[in-house]
Structures are given as C-alpha cells and as structure tokens.
Amino acid sequence: MNKTTITVYGAEQRCASCVNAPGSKETYEWLEAAISRKYDSSDLQFQYIDIFTPPEQEEHQYFTQKILDDEYFYPLVVVNGEVVGEGNPRLKTVYRALESEGIQPTG
Template sequence: MGKNIQLTVYGAEVLCPSCVNLPSSKEQYEWLQAAIGRKFGEDAIQYKYIDIFKPPEESQYKEFAERVVEEDMFYPVVLIDDEIVGEGNPKLKTVYKALEERGLEPQA
C-alpha cells in the first residue's frame, strides 16, 4: 500500500451560493470518506475537515481557509496532500485518480 496520505476538505455550514442544490460540505466530506474507504480501505488515508469560517490555529489550515474565502472558491475544496483535486462538487473519479497517483491501489 502507499504512504500515509492526507485528504483535507475545506467547507462551511452554509452552502456556497453556486452550490444550492448540492449536499453540504460536511455531507460531501462524509460521503468522500465512505466511498474512498470502500475502494481503498481505511488505513492509508488521514482525513481532516476544516470549516473555512472557523479554521484551526495552525497556519497552513488558517491560510488556506482564508484563501478559499478571499478567492471565492466553490466549496467544499478537496485537497490530497497539498494538491486541489476538487472544488464545489468533487468528482470521485478525479479523487480516485489522485490517490492512485500517490501509490494507493484499490482493494480486491
């Protein structure tokens, strides 16, 4: 299996204006976690959810949360390690591809 991979989702309780008919950021985070766990297992990925309006004090999270707000990015914004792989309505196919590029293999 691949190395330990960090998947971070930046979102908010309030839906982004362009995402009215989509699930909330938190619901999409939980959906991604479940879908990825089914395909790749639970061990190789660490998950973190960051509220863009109440980010933790660690500068990396705080700075990116501010960037999401300032640049009017569609949220949730999904990062694998430090690469943006989804914005607004993340696509599983794109997320899976990014995970496979980092050495993860689907479970049999």
C-alpha cells in the same frame, strides 16, 4: 509509509454557487465512505476543516483564506496539499489523485 491526507474545507452554510449541491459535511462524509469502500483506509487520513474556525496550521490557514477570498469554491477537497476538487467534486478525480499518491484499490 506516511498516510495520505484527504482534507475537505467547508462550512455549515452552502456556498452561493452550489445550489442543489450537497453541503460540505455531506460531501466529506460521502467522500470518506466512497474512498474507504475502494481503498484500504489504514493508509488514509480524513479531516474536515470549517473555514470559519480553521486550526492554526499554515496549510489550513492558506486554503481557508483562498476560499474566503473567493479564489476557490467550497467544499474544497485537498489531497496531500494539492487541490483535487471544489464545489461539487468528482469522485474519479479524487481517485486519480489518490492513485498518483501510490494508494491502490483493494480487491
């Protein structure tokens, strides 16, 4: 089975409309911890992409450019190439996206 990839795109500075929201790195760490508690993390791959120094892969370039063009707020949460949250993502929405990918809760 292929791993489900959860990607958080963000930056050190907070997004202008995200006052009082956690930063991108905090959001990434919080999501990774919450998801790993509920699901078997051996089926999951987590990655954090800095929007100002993205890797060369086309998907990362695409989402980074969309954020820089103000089409998405960051942190932007993407599950297997599909946007599931932006700005201050909702955990339930991310869980639904994982379950639609066939990831089942443990326990």
